[in-house]
Amino acid sequence: MALLSLVEVVTAIRDEGIEIQQTEVEGFVQQDWVIPLHEEGAYFFDEADKARIELIIELRRDMAINDEAVPVILNLLDQLYGLRRTLGEIRDAVRELPPDWRSAFEKRLSNSLGE
Amino acid sequence: MSDLYSTLGVSRTATADELKRAYRKLAKELHPDLNPGDKTVEQRFKEVNQAYSVLSDPETRKRYDAGEIDSSGQERPSRGFYRSYADAGMGGKYHGFDAEAAEDIFSDLFGGFGRGRRAGAGRTPRQRGADVSYTVRIDFLEAVNGARKRIQLADGKTVDVNIPAGTREAQTLRLKGQGLPGLGGADAGDAYVEVHIEPHRFFTRKDSDIHLELPVSLQEAVLGASISVPTVSGPVSMKVPAGANSGTTLRLKGRGTVDQKTGERGDQYVKLKVVLPEKPDAELTRFMESWGKDHAYDPRKKAGLL
Numbered sequence: 001m002a003l004l005s006l007v008e009v010v011t012a013i014r015d016e017g018i019e020i021q022q023t024e025v026e027g028f029v030q031q032d033w034v035i036p037l038h039e040e041g042a043y044f045f046d047e048a049d050k051a052r053i054e055l056i057i058e059l060r061r062d063m064a065i066n067d068e069a070v071p072v073i074l075n076l077l078d079q080l081y082g083l084r085r086t087l088g089e090i091r092d093a094v095r096e097l098p099p100d101w102r103s104a105f106e107k108r109l110s111n112s113l114g115e
Numbered sequence: 116m117s118d119l120y121s122t123l124g125v126s127r128t129a130t131a132d133e134l135k136r137a138y139r140k141l142a143k144e145l146h147p148d149l150n151p152g153d154k155t156v157e158q159r160f161k162e163v164n165q166a167y168s169v170l171s172d173p174e175t176r177k178r179y180d181a182g183e184i185d186s187s188g189q190e191r192p193s194r195g196f197y198r199s200y201a202d203a204g205m206g207g208k209y210h211g212f213d214a215e216a217a218e219d220i221f222s223d224l225f226g227g228f229g230r231g232r233r234a235g236a237g238r239t240p241r242q243r244g245a246d247v248s249y250t251v252r253i254d255f256l257e258a259v260n261g262a263r264k265r266i267q268l269a270d271g272k273t274v275d276v277n278i279p280a281g282t283r284e285a286q287t288l289r290l291k292g293q294g295l296p297g298l299g300g301a302d303a304g305d306a307y308v309e310v311h312i313e314p315h316r317f318f319t320r321k322d323s324d325i326h327l328e329l330p331v332s333l334q335e336a337v338l339g340a341s342i343s344v345p346t347v348s349g350p351v352s353m354k355v356p357a358g359a360n361s362g363t364t365l366r367l368k369g370r371g372t373v374d375q376k377t378g379e380r381g382d383q384y385v386k387l388k389v390v391l392p393e394k395p396d397a398e399l400t401r402f403m404e405s406w407g408k409d410h411a412y413d414p415r416k417k418a419g420l421l
Contacts (some may be wrong), residue, residue, distance in 0.1 A: 035209070047195060048197065052197050052206065054197070055196070055197045078210040081198070081201040084152070084201075085202075085204065
């Protein structure tokens with residue numbers, strides 16, 4: 001997938017109907033809320049970076065989250081998505097287990113999760 | 116699509132401010148990136164977003180109210196939410212699996228991630244041994260003061276368990292590596308020992324404090340005395356103040372058991388119980404007859420029982 005320059009990412013986000021200023025994106029990058037590729041003095045954004053910018057815009061504009069609270073939410077979300085990835089890895093590993101181990105694991109899990 | 120006002124849960128006469136508040140509340144609740152894995156929120160979020168984009172602009176709101184535009188107008192181009200990239204494994208720089216961050220959870224599993232997890236690939240799968248559970252009954256004083264207790268495991272092995280001072284009822288102790296053996300060179304499981312404490316003949320315990328009801332004689336209570344009191348760490352001398360009564364509670368500081376959270380010692384509380392002589396005593400009876408005439412008092416009234 002092609003990476004987008006700063007100008008391109010701002011245009012692409014505006015095309016989706018979300019109002020945004022270039023300086024806002026620069027601010028997000030300076031505060032490490034978004035970490036684009038940084039090469040030869042220019043920034044390059046991938047699709048995940050773009051979606052993350054949109055999320056930050058919506059946190060601030062639509063949910064009235066102030067700039068002090070944005071990094072708190074991003075940090076918790078990053079942990080949440082990290083855990084989801086880890087859980088996904090564990091699910092894949094469990095699928096590869098021998099059937100009796102797998103059923104023992106599932107039994108243990110459904111016991112402790114109260115299902 | 117249904118009515119835009121009902122999508123936002125507001126009346127048709129809602130003010131711009133009410134619209135904004137309703138929208139913010141729903142956005143916080145329904146934003147797909149705040150609800151990873153919930154497929155239903157995305158459609159609702161889109162509807163709410165669209166409703167607000169029509170109604171928040173007074174011009175388009177007027178036209179919508181007049182029936183000039185319908186609720187599905189102004190379709191927005193579809194977009195990818197952050198969660199779809201995050202869950203697809205993109206954006207790993209923001210939330211890559213951090214072995215150290217999960218160390219507390221995975222430290223005893225496969226020897227921790229990142230260290231030797233790959234080493235087992237292609238060989239016998241490494242499988243940590245299962246955990247096993249036991250219960251052990253211990254004396255009140257063993258729990259209070261700590262003790263070593265020998266218990267027999269399922270495989271006939273005996274193991275010495277260190278009961279820490281201040282152990283609580285139903286507390287579980289972990290014996291690392293004393294569970295079933297692991298496979299493929301993996302660690303053995305752990306044994307979990309649940310402790311049950313026998314009650315004591317006269318001590319009771321509340322958290323790290325010890326409570327004791329102590330009988331005292333009539334003369335000790337009236338005149339005061341220095342008496343010997345049993346504590347969990349042996350007898351100590353305690354001063355009973357003159358005029359002490361049944362129910363008077365005295366504190367022996369630091370004579371309790373250890374609070375395992377804070378490491379501090381609790382206290383012993385001694386509740387006095389005045390006990391008359393076992394056999395009726397003629398002299399005491401005579402004294403009471405004459406003393407009682409001039410010193411009537413009604414403790415039941417004072418206690419609010421009448």
